[in-house]
Amino acid sequence: MSARVKRVEPVRERPWDWATKNEYEEVTVRIQPYLHGHYRHKYRKTEYDIYDPRYTRLRSSNWDAFRDPKRFWYYPYTLNRKRMADDVESLFDRALKLGLQDHVADSWRRFSEEFYIPLRHYEYAGAVQLQHVVRYAMGGPIEQVATYTAFDKQGRAQWLSSWGLDFPGGGGSAALEHGKELWLDDPAFQGLREYMEQVLTTEDWGEVLTALHLAVEPLVDGILYDGLNAVALAHGDVVLPELSLICQEQIKWQEQWSQAFFTWITEDPASSRWEYLKALGYENWPGDYRWGKTLSDPRETPEEELTNREVVAEWLSLWLPRALEAVRGLQPVFDRHGIPFSVASSVERTVDQAIRPLVRAMGIESLPTLGGEQHVE
């Protein structure tokens, strides 16, 4: 006796005319339309289409070809972050019940309050400018990772706030207010604050990703969620290192997809902004009848002279020195509380272990800031 129901044969084995390998691709690839938007902007960039390759200097032969190494779409992303939210809440809950804060050395308590709390503004500014990326980036796969990363940054800003309310000195909202004053006025934070303001006024979404994920974030996050763990433990603080481990998981993903994105895009030989149309099956597109005059033969009118690799190198040579300076400027916060930590060494380590290998992986031969194979001064 078999309880097997007769098989109902599908009429097509794959759902879409384009190939997809998994659920992530099924709900991500081609989700963004490319052609035939109805109108152009009323106020700014009035010559641009709703999804326009000219929002970045980068060019791609297929904007839909990027893949998130973790294949996050809404369902797995939300489930994954729900676990982290539970972990953070139970961490704080247990730590408060056990009074773990009472075992923390005074110097570290004062330092951590003045260091971690102001950086919630750094996280939040990143989240805000990633919304710009979400709006203007080309293609579902790219803007989707930006969407979840923005949400992560917002989450970390809240976790730092939540920690700040209860932990370092139990200072409540006064501690957060003090943190904001430091962010706005303490000389040690001004480089980083200014950097984030410059990011907030950067319009090219590829440049925003460069400034955030290739320059400032590896440097700051390397201290915030990794480098300081041993120091914290040495001062009797186990809460921040545990929080860091959870945040580190988000940071790792952010680094993974950023590396995947930049190595993918810098290898792309596309010379025209319009080459991606071939991948969409519009290789014979004569141009939109409405704007035919502005894009008469778009595939032969590249507006960018440099290759993607050169563009990224140019961005990095602008942003990396700024980032290095801004992050090195944080040292006085450590010094005035007697915390034995060298920001310069941490920065150097990050440059050696993360940034320089990535720059090399992108095929960028030399970057003046990195001084070839030399150590950063």
Next chain:
Amino acid sequence: MAKLGTTGRYRALTRDLMWDPKSVDWKQVYPLVEAEGIILKDPSRWEDPFRMTFNQYVKIQAEKEHLHHAIRHAFEAHHGHARVVDSRWFEGVKAFAVAVQPAEYQAHRLMAYIGRNIPVEAIRFATFNQALDELRHAQIEIKHYAYLSRYYDGFHAYAKTNENLWFNTVPKSFFDDALTAGPFEALIAIAFSFEYVFTNILFLPFAASAAAVGDEHFASVGKSVQSDESRHMALGMSAMKMLLEEDDRNVPIVQRYLDKWYWRAYRLFSVVATLVDYYPRVRPISWKRAFEMYVEEQVLHGLFKDLEKYGIRPPRNFEDSIKEKEHYSHVTMRILDHAKQVNYFRGFKLQPDDYEWLHNEYPNTFDRYYAPFFRKMDDHVLAVASPGLPAVCAVCQIPTEFPNPDNPSEMWTQYAEHKGKTYQFCSPGCKTIFLEEPEKYIQFWWPAESYLSGEFGSTLEDMFEYFGFTPEETNEHYSSRDYYRWIRYREALGLDRSFQVNG
């Protein structure tokens, strides 16, 4: 130090995170904030009504996702597609699929735009969450179509269909209009006109219809989406009150946006009227009653009474939408039937029970104005097909085939000249919208014009290739291969049997 209460804690986690920039000009950070003439004095006192933190958001949404995807898995595992009462339902699902899902996606990008450009943290917080929600909606809807596409026509090239087909220019023009407007207009357009006024009528009757015909998965999509929408509706309401209370000079601007976007949203929902009145064979509610309940009662008599104190009146053309309620679904179905040979979802011959239901629900209009049209198809399904691509309204993009509700035997079509060119409109509502921003609306992408310019290639095959489906996927359902296959699926599963009980 006193412990913070829930509200204080929420404030501490979500406010004062942005700062007034010191090294760059504030206007460089918010380049669009002054473009529309909206005045903000002290928006920091505004609260978002839902008080959702990152932690709460992912916990609540993870629960919803668990529930919904469990239902989806069960539906897929047990051939849910074969178990509906009549497969013509899926023609309606196709319409919804290829039109609504891209709209959700556009709303996702739009919410990021609004949150980035409006410097009010209460609003930004809600829009961040909503930007994620809208991506969720697009993706859970796509999952339904990904499954159905293995068994039914019409879905398999939805991206192309969305980019190139005349039918999809309707929802696309709505969201493209908002995406190219200033951030405050976009906020009123979506958060208020779309979400607050109309999403109940989009998701509740449609989810109820899905449940009534046995499409358990889509019923769950509708209900799960709607549970997010209640948050979006609250945002729409509080954002609008904030703008009205910030400064009196905002009132006429908000009124102008309400006037425009009420009619835009109302026209966009025309197809929903057919999805409620025509496609399901078991119908829980009519468009007319749903409109009375969700729009007339809740919005006109509820909400706009509350807004009187701000000097806000009901939106222009509200009366027209009320007059149209007895005609709306029939007219729209007639338009779809005219063009069913160039659409990825099919029309269908009305059955005796359809005629009976429509007669009972619409005693004043159906038999007199519309039944004769549908009867023409009894003998030949293409008897009512219009040749060529339809002439469309320059604002809403719907074919200009609406009757004047005051005199249903004449057309409502309107005309206006702009820079030596004549434009046509489906209704006075759309014509007024055009006249207020002609430079915007003359840009609309018209597939017929694109076709004539050679973009679709030279043959009919080229055109269908561009549309993303084939002629076999069009026309009428009961004579289609989809219906034939559905019968075979049911036989394979034994669902064609009926069991007698002696007793």
